Amino acid sequence: ALPLAVLAGPCQLESLDHALMIAERMARICDDAGLGYVFKASFDKANRTSLSGRRGVGMEAGLEILAAVRARIGCPVVTDVHLPDQCAPAAEAVDMLQIPAFLCRQTDLLIAAGRTGRAVNVKKGQFLAPWDMPNVAAKIAATGNENILLCERGTSFGYNTLVTDMRALPQMAATGYPVVFDATHSVQQPGGLGGASGGQREFAPVLARAAVAVGVAAVFVETHENPDAAPSDGPNMIPLARMPELIADLAAFDRMAKERPIPRP
Amino acid sequence: ALPLAVLAGPCQLESLDHALMIAERMARICDDAGLGYVFKASFDKANRTSLSGRRGVGMEAGLEILAAVRARIGCPVVTDVHLPDQCAPAAEAVDMLQIPAFLCRQTDLLIAAGRTGRAVNVKKGQFLAPWDMPNVAAKIAATGNENILLCERGTSFGYNTLVTDMRALPQMAATGYPVVFDATHSVQQPGGLGGASGGQREFAPVLARAAVAVGVAAVFVETHENPDAAPSDGPNMIPLARMPELIADLAAFDRMAKERPIPRP
């Protein structure tokens, strides 16, 4: 199996300089750890908890930044799409399209993303079981695009709480598609701050290590040089300064996990 | 308080004749029971469990049918919208737009629906708490449209299962917006049939009676003359022939509930 890939970046695009700073830093951190790197950021936060949450720079400006990051840093880039119409333009700027969890059942969006030929990372809805994901992947695969990744990002568990069921990782891997573990959204507390989502940043390294030990193709981690000042998802993002230690930790567990298949009882 | 309104119809539009047959029948049943009636049907099932599930007649044909039902039967009509662009044309044909549960956090869709000036019925996401809904309603209200309804349709409870928390009804009513109880989706078993959702039709009258006794403005019930042959949601729809008894039952409990406020301890 390939070494772990890391999809990381700020939750939302702020400026070209900011994106380049984070991409450059993360690319070096992942390279040092022998891991692949994909820059991630959103041009639009289309489903903020409340209307007053900041939406982002918009599609046009955002795709320009993403294309520039790709060109200057030389790393692949992923961004999320929310409407079928966004897929084709986004696919010109980025290498991978991401389907948000709430939208993972929207057939037209999945098909539009599949038709671009780009890799498609689908987040499993908080309301779905792992065994519901083959139906989701099949909507994309019907376009002839088999470049699909399935991403675990937590499951509804009571109100304002997510839980990560590690059984989902091998269950989704049984589809044959690579599995991504989203370490920072898995520790979100949806709506937990009233007008915004809370989060438990301190558990992201715990869940990430557990998932990597079980075995995944990639981890997804949002990061920011100052999470508490970030326009979204601050409570669950990892400070950029803490990423070298986290990535090194995951690299170590990834090597051991990939040398050792899970024992079959 | 006004008597209960009933939002009812087939899950998806099949043909004009079929829609008229159901609307005419349901209008009479509700009228006999002293209740208001709104015809409901979808022109597109945009988030079927699997790609092989039937999608529907499409927006153009669907809106024509809905407009015809409204004109010929004289009842208000509600349909669901999935993309911001659909709101304006749909608003010309129908009286109420409905936001699907998975999409209840998509800001642009909520705003586009609000801007039409039509009533907007938002289904609470299976992944949300009742107290998360004021943020959802505020996105619509920000357009100046306060004609908002909040709809309970079940909450994720483990895998492939929904549970109805009756506390959500007074909690959502505390917003001041009318509350709708969706009796047939609340008994869905999402993904429960592998390539389609299962359902427990037998519990729809149980939950509907409980919700009406607690006190709601409206119930939402999908119905079909032959649910097992319906193109979607068959396992949870109520046979049309059983609707007179169900509606009469709910009318009786609605009258008592509206005479008696819930005792405050």
Place this chain on the structure above:
Amino acid sequence: ALPLAVLAGPCQLESLDHALMIAERMARICDDAGLGYVFKASFDKANRTSLSGRRGVGMEAGLEILAAVRARIGCPVVTDVHLPDQCAPAAEAVDMLQIPAFLCRQTDLLIAAGRTGRAVNVKKGQFLAPWDMPNVAAKIAATGNENILLCERGTSFGYNTLVTDMRALPQMAATGYPVVFDATHSVQQPGGLGGASGGQREFAPVLARAAVAVGVAAVFVETHENPDAAPSDGPNMIPLARMPELIADLAAFDRMAKERPIPRP
């Protein structure tokens, strides 16, 4: 079907005078509403959240008080048992033994309770499905005692939260045993106050009305003249002064529910 029975009293016994005061008051309230009444109180709270929670008067003193209430007020009495050895002595003082939810799978306790010949009210564990209860009832019935009641008191839903699934009522009634709805423990927030359980007293009348509308044999309600000063379960108990209104409300819905079977779709 018989009119609703009401199992009500303070969470734990405080003194004979206190028990008599509540029993007398509740007996009159239920009689005025045309409902049966059973006095309920515990002699020991064997599973308090924390060690500092008050345990109660103990078995010997408690059973004396319960026997005195039964003799002087003339109403049947129910109390909960925690160990097999407690069943026989408790059965001499009371008419009905209650099995706590956490203990509903303890075979020896169920058998010891069954062997007394007294009615046995088993609370469904927060960790059980409704369809798990026939196995529980069968342990009691194996003693030859079919005088069994099954009680819904909420199901684990995330952390520190319970949810009431109203489908459980007809599912448990399908056993043929009478079903009880525990309105005050169903709104408990287990461990929600750190060293004690919290509660949402305001929702007890909501859930009680919903359950009675669906149709139950009995409701269970803890009450106290001053809940905030009660030694346990204060946050979810109903003030005694509010009971006449609550009981009258439930009596009205019970009459209608028992005249109207749930419509079968």
Place this chain on the structure above:
Amino acid sequence: ALPLAVLAGPCQLESLDHALMIAERMARICDDAGLGYVFKASFDKANRTSLSGRRGVGMEAGLEILAAVRARIGCPVVTDVHLPDQCAPAAEAVDMLQIPAFLCRQTDLLIAAGRTGRAVNVKKGQFLAPWDMPNVAAKIAATGNENILLCERGTSFGYNTLVTDMRALPQMAATGYPVVFDATHSVQQPGGLGGASGGQREFAPVLARAAVAVGVAAVFVETHENPDAAPSDGPNMIPLARMPELIADLAAFDRMAKERPIPRP
């Protein structure tokens, strides 16, 4: 930190020969892997799903077997207790008493176990949050016995399903007490077979590896030479023949986890 300890054995005692065979085998497997070993078996299954489930050899015969295993194999022994009276006699035969999950709030049982001075392993109830466990531990610690272990064994997640929240491991470790992960009960499907619990044996090594990677003091694994013929818990037990591979896997991840503290973000 000490290397991982393994608490392992059959779900219930069958005979002295059987217990010795498993203890001898497991002691060697753990020794080969450099891990500590504690023999585990139950003398009574006091809370079987149904009355027809086999209960076990009983306390007297069971304690004799356990004492013999301890004497002949030279390994420490753990067994579970269900009633306060069982604690003192059990403490003479074994080194560690285990409190079943359903009983983890029963104050008298916790105190009786604490008073024996033996180590006490308390399973976290399926209905509890990790942060509820300090109250549980405090009941034991109040006896002056601080030799306490806290054990994660899954949390209720919908009906007939458990989920393991890996965040619970560091949350419980924050108490300062060693944390045990029960790998085989965590994959139980309570009541999932109607008259018995089902299980997903194939996920026990997945969850065990994840927990060990996060960092625990011990794992608990039930094993049997022929699980499908075992008198209880067959569906989730690990075949004895597969234990060397599983234990070696866990030893490898344990070494790496104990060299590397979880990165703090």
